[in-house]
Amino acid sequence: MKPAKFDYVAPTTVDAAVEALVAANGEGKVLAGGQSLLPLLNFRMTRPGVLVDLNGIQGLSFIEPRGDRIAIGALTRHREIEQSPLIASKLPVMAAAMRHVAHLAIRNRGTIGGSLSHADPAAELPMLSLFYGAELSVQGPAGRRIVAAEDFFVDALTNCLEPEEIVVEIEFPMLAYDGWAFEEVARRFGDFALASIAVSVRRGSSTIDNVRIAVMGVADTPLRLKAVEGKFSGVSIDDRTPDRFSELVMSSVSANSDLHASSEYRQHLLGKLAARAMRTALTAKE
Amino acid sequence: MNSDRPAQPLDVLRPRNVGAPIRRTEDPRLLTGRGEYSADRKPDRPLHLAFLRSSQAHARITRIDTAAALASPGVVEVLTAESIVKDFKPVIPFSRMTNYYATPILPLAAGKVRYVGEAVAAVIATSRYLAEDALELIEIDYEPLGAVSRPEFAVTEGAPLLHDAAGTNVLVAREFKKGDVASDSKAAAVRVGGRFEVTRKAPLAMEPRSYTVEYEKRRDAITLYTSSNIPGIVRDAISESLDLPGHRLRVVAPDVGGSFGSKGSLYPEEILICIAARRLRRSLKWTADRLEDISSSSQAFAEIVDAEMGFDANGIAISLQADVIGDVGAYSIYPWTCGLEPVQVVSFLPGPYKIASYRGAVRGVATCKPPTGPYRGVGRPISTFVTERLMDLGAKALGIDPLEIRRRNLVRPEEFPYRIASGIIWDRTGFVECLDAAAETAGYRELRSLQADARKQGRLFGIGIASYAELTGIGSRIAVAPGMPINTGSETAKITIDSTGAITAAFGVASHGQGLETTLAQIVADDLGARFEDVRVIQGDSDEVPMSTGSYASRSAVLGGGAAKHACRILSEKIKRVASHLLEANQDDIEVFGGKAIVLGTDRAVTFRQIAKAVYSDMKTLPVKAREELSATYTYDPINGTTAAATHIAAVEVDPATCFVRIVKYVVAEDCGRIINPLIVDGQVHGGVAQGIGAALFEELVYDDDGQLLSASLIDYVIPSAPEVPNMEVVHVESESGVEGGFRGMGEGGTIGAPAAIANAIADALSPLGIEVSLLPMTPERIFRLMEQAKLKSRGKSR
Known part of the structure; x- marks a missing residue:
C-alpha cells in the first residue's frame, strides 16, 4: 500500500500553487490536511502527477x-x-x-x-x-x-x-433563529454519518416563520431541503409539528443503500432525527 | 488440588509475586516506541517483497507474464509458483480425522486461484514502492471457474469444486453422538430451536503480519523474524519444507502486536520469504498492509447452526442436537486444519450443562474466501451463543427465570470431574459459583425490577446471561485440533544462573500481548527465591529451547508456568547444595529467597552472585563435584489440562429510534484458577469482552456472491472503539485447578461469553415485540429490519 510515483511541490503563495496546478496540466492534486487524500494515494485510487502541498502558504488559516x-x-x-x-x-x-x-x-x-x-x-x-x-x-x-x-x-x-x-x-x-438543532447518527462516534440533519427555526408565538434544513448521509451530496423549508414556513405550531416535519423530510429524500445501512433504514433514521431536531429547535430558549 | 510445595516457615514473611498486581515489565518499552517488532529489524541492505494477489474468486491461471515487471526499476526477481517449484515441499495440514481432505499449502497459487487476495506472484525489489510499481506490470490471464461464496451453495449438487482431488467441497465432516437423542427429544416437555448464524470476522491484530528474514551467507543459514504466535511450529514446518536443519533455521517471534489467532498458523508468505532469501542469498522484508491483512490472514467463525434442545417440565435440558455448516474458506491451515473452528463448535455445544443425549454433526465447507483459522475463543463463541440462546428459549417456554434454568442445568461442584455429552471432561471448576457471583455483582434482581419499570415506560431494556466452560492448558492427551499429529501438549522452561548471578528463564511460548514476560518472571521469582526484577524471560526464539510450539489455546500460563515451577525446583536444589558448602550448613536448613540463600534462623547468607562465582569462576572454594552448572531444563506436560469457566451478564437498552444497542451494565465472574497477576487477568477479560462486543454488534466480513470482499477497510469493517466498550466489573472465583501451580488458561474467555450474553440481552429487550435473536452481529440495520417485520406481523394480527 504505497502510492504510485508523483512529483511534489510546496509553494508558499496561492498564486504559485495555482501556477503549479496549471503546469501540472490536469494531473495536479492539492494536499491540505491529507486525511482523505493520503489513503486514496496509498490505495493508488488516485494517481496525481504532482502533489501541490498548500501547508507552506501563510495566511490561509483564520x-x-x-x-x-x-x-x-x-x-x-x-x-x-x-x-x-x-x-x-x-x-x-x-x-x-x-x-x-x-x-x-x-x-x-x-x-x-x-x-x-x-x-x-x-x-x-x-x-x-x-x-x-x-x-x-x-x-x-x-x-x-x-x-x-x-x-x-x-x-x-x-x-x-x-x-x-x-x-x-x-x-x-450568521443566521437569525429562535432555536436550532444538529442531530447525527453514525455507527461509532466519529464515523461518517448514516444520517444527519441540521435545523434552525424562526418562530412567532404560535407559528413557524421560517425554517432552514440541511441533511446528509442520504444522497450523493449533502442536501438543503428548500422545498420542505417552503412548505413549513408559516405553519402553526402544535404537538404534532415535529412528526409532520419528520414525515415531510422523509418524503423529500430517497436515501441510498450501502454496506452499513439500507435506504429504508437511513430514511427511518432521518425521520427520527428530523422529529428530534424540530422538537429541540422549538423548545430552545434563545 | 494444589501441587505446590507445602508452606515453609519463611513463606509467610516472604513477599509473593504470584497473585500480586505487578505492572507489566514489557509495557514501558512497548508504550514508548522502544519495542522491536519484525518490521523493526534492520538487516544489511534488505530487499522488499510485494505480492500480487488474485482479483478472482475462482479461476484457472492460464498465463502469467512477468517480463515487464522484471525490467521495472529496482526489481531483482519476480517469483511465481512455476519458478519456485523445486525450492520447497508443500506443507500438508495432516490429520487423522476420517472424512477429511488436507489441502496442500503452497507459497504461491499454482494452476488456479481460490479466493480474492490469494498470493499469485511475488516481486522482490530494492524498495516496497518499486516492488508495488512492478506488481502493476505483471499480466495474468484468468479463466473463471465460477465463484463459490455461500456455504449452502457450496454443498449443492453441481456447485463448482474448489479442490478437484477432494471430489467434494466438504473438506471435513464429523458427528458426535451420545444417547438416544431422537427419543429423548420426543419425550421432552418442550423443544426449542432454530437456525443460528455468526458471520465471518477478521481477527484484526493492530500489527499486521510481518516477516523479516536475515540471510547468513557464511553458513547458508536464515533467521526468520516473524509476527507469529507459533514460532516453534513455523520453524519445524519450514525446516521440513525447505529441507533446512534447525541449526540453520532460527525462527524468532520478537515483540508481536497482537494476534487473536490470526498469526497462529503457518502462512504462505512465511514460506515464500524464506525461499526467496535462499535463492537470492539476501535478507528480505515484508509487512502486510491493512488490506492484505484483512483479505489474506486467517478469518474467524462463519458458521450456521441448526439446533434443537429438549427440556423436561422442570427445565432440565435432556436432549440437544445440532447440524453445523462451517464456511471454512478455500484451504486448510497448518497445523490446525480446517476442522479447528467448526469441529470445536460441536465439541463444545453442550457447554457446562448436564445434557443427557446429544447429536452434533458438522461439515466444514470450502468456499472462495481466505481460510478460517484460530480466533480468540475458537468455536466456543458460536457454541456458547447457540446453547445460551437455547437455554433462554427454554426458560421462556417453561416460564422459568433464565438464571434459575442455568442453575438447574450446570454441573454442580460435587459432580466433577464431569464428562459432557460430547465427551469433554470438565475438572473441578466454579460453574455454579461463577453464576452466583455474576448474579450478585450485577444485582440481578434489581436489574429485573429496573426492566419492569423500563417496560412500563415503553423502553426496550434487556438482561442476558451466558455461562460457558472451556478447556485450557491442554496436555498431550488431547490434540488442540482434532487428529493433528504435532505435539501441543508440552512446553519447556530452561532456567540458568550465569557467572554473574543473573537469571535467565527461556521458554518456547511466544507472548503476543499476554504479558508473559511479567507473569512467567513472577512465577520464577517466587519458586526460585529470586527477586522479580532480576529475572529475564526469553521466549519465542527457536534457538533457546530444543522444541517448542508457541502461545495459543490459552496454554502459556499453565504449560509455561508449570514448566517454570518444575525447573525452578531442580535449580533451587542445586542452589541449596552449593549454599550448604559455602555456608557450612545442612541443606535442609537453607532457605532461598530474595536472591539469597540463607541459613534458617541465622543471618548467614550468600547471594546468587556469590554462589555463581563459587560455581563458575572459583577453582578452590567448592570441590569439583559440587560445581554443578546452575541451570535446569524441564519439559512439562499437564496431560489433560484444565477447565476454565465464567458467567457473563449484560444489560442493554435498544433505542427504538436509532435501533442502536447500548450496553448499560456488564459483569464477568470468572474462574481462572490461581491468579498470577490480577491486572493482567482483568486486562485479558476487558480485551476479550471488547472483541466479543465486536462479534455481537459490529464486526462482519461481507463477501458478495462473486467472492469479492466488500468490507476490506477499517471504514467498512467496523470494530468497537473505546466509546463502544462499557465499563465492566470483573469478579474472580479463584478455585485452584489440578495442574501444577493451580492455574487455568484465561486469555480467550471474554470473547466466548460476550456475544452470547449480549445476544440474550438484546432478545430480552426486544421480547415485548416478539423478536428473537439468531444471527450475529446484531447491527442497527438488522435490528431495524426485525422491528419492521415485527410491526408488520402485529398489524397482520390486529386485522
Missing part, C-alpha cells in the same frame, strides 16, 4: 468576523473551528457539528478547505456549508471567483472546481 458573516481560511484545521469561541457564539450549529467530525487526531490535521473540496456526502462541513448558504472563494488562473455552496457539490466526492482552482476561504452568513 477565523474572523466580516460584517454579518464569519470568514474561515481554507487551511483552518477542524480542531481550531471546534475550539473557536467565535464559532461557538456566531455559528452554533457548526460548533455542535464539529465534535462529530472524525477523531481528534484527524481533526488536528484535517482542514475545512480540504473537507469541502473532498465533498464526501457524509461529512459534516459540506452539509454545514449548504445549511448556512456559505460562499466559497476560489482562486484559479483567472483570479478569484465566488461559488455558492449549493453549486459546489456535484456528486459523491466531486466538486465543481476546475483542476487548477483552489478553495482559499469560505464565508458563512
Whole structure:
C-alpha cells in the first residue's frame, strides 16, 4: 500500500500553487490536511502527477468576523473551528457539528478547505456549508471567483472546481433563529454519518416563520431541503409539528443503500432525527 | 488440588509475586516506541517483497507474464509458483480425522486461484514502492471457474469444486453422538430451536503480519523474524519444507502486536520469504498492509447452526442436537486444519450443562474466501451463543427465570470431574459459583425490577446471561485440533544462573500481548527465591529451547508456568547444595529467597552472585563435584489440562429510534484458577469482552456472491472503539485447578461469553415485540429490519 510515483511541490503563495496546478496540466492534486487524500494515494485510487502541498502558504488559516458573516481560511484545521469561541457564539450549529467530525487526531490535521473540496456526502462541513448558504472563494488562473455552496457539490466526492482552482476561504452568513438543532447518527462516534440533519427555526408565538434544513448521509451530496423549508414556513405550531416535519423530510429524500445501512433504514433514521431536531429547535430558549 | 510445595516457615514473611498486581515489565518499552517488532529489524541492505494477489474468486491461471515487471526499476526477481517449484515441499495440514481432505499449502497459487487476495506472484525489489510499481506490470490471464461464496451453495449438487482431488467441497465432516437423542427429544416437555448464524470476522491484530528474514551467507543459514504466535511450529514446518536443519533455521517471534489467532498458523508468505532469501542469498522484508491483512490472514467463525434442545417440565435440558455448516474458506491451515473452528463448535455445544443425549454433526465447507483459522475463543463463541440462546428459549417456554434454568442445568461442584455429552471432561471448576457471583455483582434482581419499570415506560431494556466452560492448558492427551499429529501438549522452561548471578528463564511460548514476560518472571521469582526484577524471560526464539510450539489455546500460563515451577525446583536444589558448602550448613536448613540463600534462623547468607562465582569462576572454594552448572531444563506436560469457566451478564437498552444497542451494565465472574497477576487477568477479560462486543454488534466480513470482499477497510469493517466498550466489573472465583501451580488458561474467555450474553440481552429487550435473536452481529440495520417485520406481523394480527 504505497502510492504510485508523483512529483511534489510546496509553494508558499496561492498564486504559485495555482501556477503549479496549471503546469501540472490536469494531473495536479492539492494536499491540505491529507486525511482523505493520503489513503486514496496509498490505495493508488488516485494517481496525481504532482502533489501541490498548500501547508507552506501563510495566511490561509483564520477565523474572523466580516460584517454579518464569519470568514474561515481554507487551511483552518477542524480542531481550531471546534475550539473557536467565535464559532461557538456566531455559528452554533457548526460548533455542535464539529465534535462529530472524525477523531481528534484527524481533526488536528484535517482542514475545512480540504473537507469541502473532498465533498464526501457524509461529512459534516459540506452539509454545514449548504445549511448556512456559505460562499466559497476560489482562486484559479483567472483570479478569484465566488461559488455558492449549493453549486459546489456535484456528486459523491466531486466538486465543481476546475483542476487548477483552489478553495482559499469560505464565508458563512450568521443566521437569525429562535432555536436550532444538529442531530447525527453514525455507527461509532466519529464515523461518517448514516444520517444527519441540521435545523434552525424562526418562530412567532404560535407559528413557524421560517425554517432552514440541511441533511446528509442520504444522497450523493449533502442536501438543503428548500422545498420542505417552503412548505413549513408559516405553519402553526402544535404537538404534532415535529412528526409532520419528520414525515415531510422523509418524503423529500430517497436515501441510498450501502454496506452499513439500507435506504429504508437511513430514511427511518432521518425521520427520527428530523422529529428530534424540530422538537429541540422549538423548545430552545434563545 | 494444589501441587505446590507445602508452606515453609519463611513463606509467610516472604513477599509473593504470584497473585500480586505487578505492572507489566514489557509495557514501558512497548508504550514508548522502544519495542522491536519484525518490521523493526534492520538487516544489511534488505530487499522488499510485494505480492500480487488474485482479483478472482475462482479461476484457472492460464498465463502469467512477468517480463515487464522484471525490467521495472529496482526489481531483482519476480517469483511465481512455476519458478519456485523445486525450492520447497508443500506443507500438508495432516490429520487423522476420517472424512477429511488436507489441502496442500503452497507459497504461491499454482494452476488456479481460490479466493480474492490469494498470493499469485511475488516481486522482490530494492524498495516496497518499486516492488508495488512492478506488481502493476505483471499480466495474468484468468479463466473463471465460477465463484463459490455461500456455504449452502457450496454443498449443492453441481456447485463448482474448489479442490478437484477432494471430489467434494466438504473438506471435513464429523458427528458426535451420545444417547438416544431422537427419543429423548420426543419425550421432552418442550423443544426449542432454530437456525443460528455468526458471520465471518477478521481477527484484526493492530500489527499486521510481518516477516523479516536475515540471510547468513557464511553458513547458508536464515533467521526468520516473524509476527507469529507459533514460532516453534513455523520453524519445524519450514525446516521440513525447505529441507533446512534447525541449526540453520532460527525462527524468532520478537515483540508481536497482537494476534487473536490470526498469526497462529503457518502462512504462505512465511514460506515464500524464506525461499526467496535462499535463492537470492539476501535478507528480505515484508509487512502486510491493512488490506492484505484483512483479505489474506486467517478469518474467524462463519458458521450456521441448526439446533434443537429438549427440556423436561422442570427445565432440565435432556436432549440437544445440532447440524453445523462451517464456511471454512478455500484451504486448510497448518497445523490446525480446517476442522479447528467448526469441529470445536460441536465439541463444545453442550457447554457446562448436564445434557443427557446429544447429536452434533458438522461439515466444514470450502468456499472462495481466505481460510478460517484460530480466533480468540475458537468455536466456543458460536457454541456458547447457540446453547445460551437455547437455554433462554427454554426458560421462556417453561416460564422459568433464565438464571434459575442455568442453575438447574450446570454441573454442580460435587459432580466433577464431569464428562459432557460430547465427551469433554470438565475438572473441578466454579460453574455454579461463577453464576452466583455474576448474579450478585450485577444485582440481578434489581436489574429485573429496573426492566419492569423500563417496560412500563415503553423502553426496550434487556438482561442476558451466558455461562460457558472451556478447556485450557491442554496436555498431550488431547490434540488442540482434532487428529493433528504435532505435539501441543508440552512446553519447556530452561532456567540458568550465569557467572554473574543473573537469571535467565527461556521458554518456547511466544507472548503476543499476554504479558508473559511479567507473569512467567513472577512465577520464577517466587519458586526460585529470586527477586522479580532480576529475572529475564526469553521466549519465542527457536534457538533457546530444543522444541517448542508457541502461545495459543490459552496454554502459556499453565504449560509455561508449570514448566517454570518444575525447573525452578531442580535449580533451587542445586542452589541449596552449593549454599550448604559455602555456608557450612545442612541443606535442609537453607532457605532461598530474595536472591539469597540463607541459613534458617541465622543471618548467614550468600547471594546468587556469590554462589555463581563459587560455581563458575572459583577453582578452590567448592570441590569439583559440587560445581554443578546452575541451570535446569524441564519439559512439562499437564496431560489433560484444565477447565476454565465464567458467567457473563449484560444489560442493554435498544433505542427504538436509532435501533442502536447500548450496553448499560456488564459483569464477568470468572474462574481462572490461581491468579498470577490480577491486572493482567482483568486486562485479558476487558480485551476479550471488547472483541466479543465486536462479534455481537459490529464486526462482519461481507463477501458478495462473486467472492469479492466488500468490507476490506477499517471504514467498512467496523470494530468497537473505546466509546463502544462499557465499563465492566470483573469478579474472580479463584478455585485452584489440578495442574501444577493451580492455574487455568484465561486469555480467550471474554470473547466466548460476550456475544452470547449480549445476544440474550438484546432478545430480552426486544421480547415485548416478539423478536428473537439468531444471527450475529446484531447491527442497527438488522435490528431495524426485525422491528419492521415485527410491526408488520402485529398489524397482520390486529386485522
